[in-house]
Amino acid sequence: xxxxxxxxxxxxxxxxxxxxxxxxxxxxxxxxxxxxxxxxxxxxxxxxxxxxxxxxxxxxxxxxxxxxxxxxxxxxxxxxxxxxxxxxxxxxxxxxxxxxxxxxxxxxxxxxxxxxxxxxxxxxxxxxxxxxxxxxxxxxxxxxxxxxxxxxxxxxxxxxxxxxxxxxxxxxxxxxxxxxxxxxxxxxxxxxxxxxxxxxxxxxxxxxxxxxxxxxxxxxxxxxxxxxxxxxxxxxxxxxxxxxxxxxxxxxxxxxxxxxxxxxxxxxxxxxxxxxxxxxxxxxxxxxxx
Amino acid sequence: xxxxxxxxxxxxxxxxxxxxxxxxxxxxxxxxxxxxxxxxxxxxxxxxxxxxxxxxxxxxxxxxxxxxxxxxxxxxxxxxxxxxxxxxxxxxxxxxxxxxxxxxxxxxxxxxxxxxxxxxxxxxxxxxxxxxxxxxxxxxxxxxxxxxxxxxxxxxxxxxxxxxxxxxxxxxxxxxxxxxxxxxxxxxxxxxxxxxxxxxxxxxxxxxxxxxxxxxxxxxxxxxxxxxxxxxxxxxxxxxxxxxxxxxxxxxxxxxxxxxxxxxxxxxxxxxxxxxxxxxxxxxxxxxxxxxxxxxxxxxxxxxxxxxxxxxxxxxxxxxxxxxxxxxxxxxxxxxxxxxxxxxxxxxxxxxxxxxxxxxxxxxxxxxxxxxxxxxxxxxxxxxxx
Numbered sequence: 030x031x032x033x034x035x036x037x038x039x040x041x042x043x044x045x046x047x048x049x050x051x052x053x054x055x056x057x058x059x060x061x062x063x064x065x066x067x068x069x070x071x072x073x074x075x076x077x078x079x080x081x082x083x084x085x086x087x088x089x090x091x092x093x094x095x096x097x098x099x100x101x102x103x104x105x106x107x108x109x110x111x112x113x114x115x116x117x118x119x120x121x122x123x124x125x126x127x128x129x130x131x132x133x134x135x136x137x138x139x140x141x142x143x144x145x146x147x148x149x150x151x152x153x154x155x156x157x158x159x160x161x162x163x164x165x166x167x168x169x170x171x172x173x174x175x176x177x178x179x180x181x182x183x184x185x186x187x188x189x190x191x192x193x194x195x196x197x198x199x200x201x202x203x204x205x206x207x208x209x210x211x212x213x214x215x216x217x218x219x220x221x222x223x224x225x226x227x228x229x230x231x232x233x234x235x236x237x238x239x240x241x242x243x244x245x246x247x248x249x250x251x252x253x254x255x256x257x258x259x260x261x262x263x264x265x266x267x268x269x270x271x272x273x274x275x276x277x278x279x280x281x282x283x284x285x286x287x288x289x290x291x292x293x294x295x296x297x298x299x300x301x302x303x304x305x306x307x308x309x310x311x312x313x314x315x316x317x318x319x
Numbered sequence: 320x321x322x323x324x325x326x327x328x329x330x331x332x333x334x335x336x337x338x339x340x341x342x343x344x345x346x347x348x349x350x351x352x353x354x355x356x357x358x359x360x361x362x363x364x365x366x367x368x369x370x371x372x373x374x375x376x377x378x379x380x381x382x383x384x385x386x387x388x389x390x391x392x393x394x395x396x397x398x399x400x401x402x403x404x405x406x407x408x409x410x411x412x413x414x415x416x417x418x419x420x421x422x423x424x425x426x427x428x429x430x431x432x433x434x435x436x437x438x439x440x441x442x443x444x445x446x447x448x449x450x451x452x453x454x455x456x457x458x459x460x461x462x463x464x465x466x467x468x469x470x471x472x473x474x475x476x477x478x479x480x481x482x483x484x485x486x487x488x489x490x491x492x493x494x495x496x497x498x499x500x501x502x503x504x505x506x507x508x509x510x511x512x513x514x515x516x517x518x519x520x521x522x523x524x525x526x527x528x529x530x531x532x533x534x535x536x537x538x539x540x541x542x543x544x545x546x547x548x549x550x551x552x553x554x555x556x557x558x559x560x561x562x563x564x565x566x567x568x569x570x571x572x573x574x575x576x577x578x579x580x581x582x583x584x585x586x587x588x589x590x591x592x593x594x595x596x597x598x599x600x601x602x603x604x605x606x607x608x609x610x611x612x613x614x615x616x617x618x619x620x621x622x623x624x625x626x627x628x629x630x631x632x633x634x635x636x637x638x639x640x641x642x643x644x645x646x647x648x649x650x651x652x653x654x655x656x657x658x659x660x661x662x663x664x665x666x667x668x669x670x671x672x673x674x675x676x677x678x679x680x681x682x683x684x685x686x687x688x689x690x691x692x693x694x695x696x697x698x699x700x701x702x703x704x705x
Contacts, residue, residue, distance in 0.1 A: 056412035056431075057475045078411035095477040095527050097486065118486050120527055165497045166452035194526060196490040200450060200497065207456060211546040214455055218543075218550035222557035229561025233568035240572030244579035251583030255590030262594025266601030273605030277612050283623065284608060287630040294634040301638045302687040309631045 050083035060093035060126045072127035089135050095122045100145045105156040116199035121192045128189025151176050397424050405470045406434040433474045437467040449493050455501035458544050463488050464534040472530030480529040491519035509538045
């Protein structure tokens with residue numbers, strides 16, 4: 030009984046093994062080919078559960094999703110012989126599994142390598158034909174589209190690969206050149222700062238000068254108006270005096286002279302040398318009426 | 320136990336091995352499980368000590384083992400999809416369904432399941448130096464918020480959707496910055512820049528069919544690179560300096576103009592004061608004169624005489640007087656004027672000009688002459704008024 034059950038177990042195990050060997054699953058994320066003794070008998074297996082001849086057929090499964098080729102940054106020269114560091118990436122996926130298998134023997138790394146060389150040579154050509162300005166800011170979209178398109182044509186035919194997108198990630202100047210760019214930027218800022226400061230001084234001077242002018246004008250106008258007022262006062266007072274004094278000119282002279290004498294000799298201690306013959310001293314000499 | 324163990328065992332020719340490559344929880348290895356079960360059974364038989372009646376006991380253990388395995392299987396197969404999540408289920412590698420939130424069951428290894436948080440926004444931060452259109456270098460820090468808009472695409476289409484997004488972001492950002500001038504990037508262009516990068520990025524990743532939705536792009540900071548930051552800061556300082564010197568000048572202006580206005584007002588007020596003063600004085604004096612004149616006309620001789628005498632009294636009353644009778648006396652008369660001057664100089668002020676005797680004599684003569692002529696005119700005019 031025991032050897033028989035052992036045999037049963039062995040047969041069962043074999044059956045399971047054969048069953049597993051003859052079944053395979055291809056996921057939606059994958060592409061696959063079936064090889065029989067190295068010959069490609071099923072070039073594009075659809076996703077799902079499939080049967081194959083056990084131990085005879087071999088299934089090769091590849092990643093069918095969009096893959097990335099991220100090549101290392103490369104140094105390029107532009108038309109004007111300026112160096113640029115360009116870092117690009119390529120998005121691709123397997124398009125024709127058969128061609129892909131035959132061209133690369135299903136090795137993604139190999140495919141990346143083949144693609145990378147082609148992208149690089151195309152980029153080099155394009156960058157070499159453009160100025161730095163055009164590469165940095167020019168029509169990148171068109172440029173990339175052109176590369177994608179031409180690469181796609183060849184890659185489809187030769188590698189069974191669809192190139193979905195070629196893009197430039199970084200376009201940088203090499204470090205040595207960056208330094209001189211920094212230096213230039215610095216001097217530009219210095220220039221700007223100087224200009225701003227000088228403008229500040231200029232405007233400050235304008236403000237000061239304007240203030241000084243205002244002061245002068247204000248004072249001068251005030252002087253003018255003040256003189257007018259004084260003149261007006263003088264004129265009016267002269268008119269008043271004239272009107273009053275015209276009533277008796279002779280008496281005015283007399284009266285005014287008297288006042289002037291008073292004013293003139295107001296100060297204590299003036300010395301006066303007098304002639305006793307004057308009218309004032311008339312009675313000093315004689316008291317009788319002449 | 321064996322069912323629960325995630326990941327493949329490194330056997331590439333395994334028919335389900337492909338599903339395990341992504342590192343997700345894939346279907347367990349059937350082959351491996353069988354072998355382990357077999358080993359276990361063998362171990363149990365061996366442990367029994369080779370007895371012939373082992374089959375019934377072995378069968379019991381087998382059933383228990385099967386039950387445990389089944390329970391473990393069910394435990395593993397039942398899963399919960401959270402409200403934030405979706406799950407994509409593949410049956411034999413073919414897309415079966417996208418599972419909405421709730422309690423679900425799937426059947427490994429026939430089914431494989433990919434479960435992801437789709438509503439939560441993830442963030443990708445980026446800080447890099449890049450070239451602008453005018454060949455300057457700027458440093459931009461940016462964050463991209465994204466979530467999964469289509470889990471099926473996210474799982475099935477792209478090898479590594481998130482790194483694809485990162486690459487596409489760099490490309491889009493550099494494209495936009497490369498098409499802008501430095502000034503634009505550093506100042507007012509940021510908002511527009513974020514929009515443009517977003518638009519570009521979304522179109523790139525749509526092209527890849529990655530099932531990612533770009534929510535928002537924040538340009539967190541754009542600045543000059545560290546190497547030239549001091550120069551940029553200096554420009555800012557220069558703006559402050561400009562402001563400052565203008566303010567200083569303005570404060571100077573604010574100080575002197577109102578002062579000048581005040582001064583001008585003072586001039587005007589003084590002039591006005593003068594005007595009113597002279598007018599008032601004139602009016603006063605004229606009035607006084609007119610009134611006096613009225614009285615004078617009533618008695619001219621007396622009034623005139625009185626005024627004359629009053630005046631001289633006042634004038635002479637305050638002066639030192641020297642009476643010189645030139646006609647009657649000796650022509651040569653000695654006036655001790657120098658003595659008098661000295662007296663006065665000592666009394667009033669010491670800063671007087673010193674005069675020698677000769678000068679004083681001349682002065683005295685002059686004064687005498689002057690006084691004589693004046694008194695003669697006044698008497699003459701007085702006479703003529705009579």
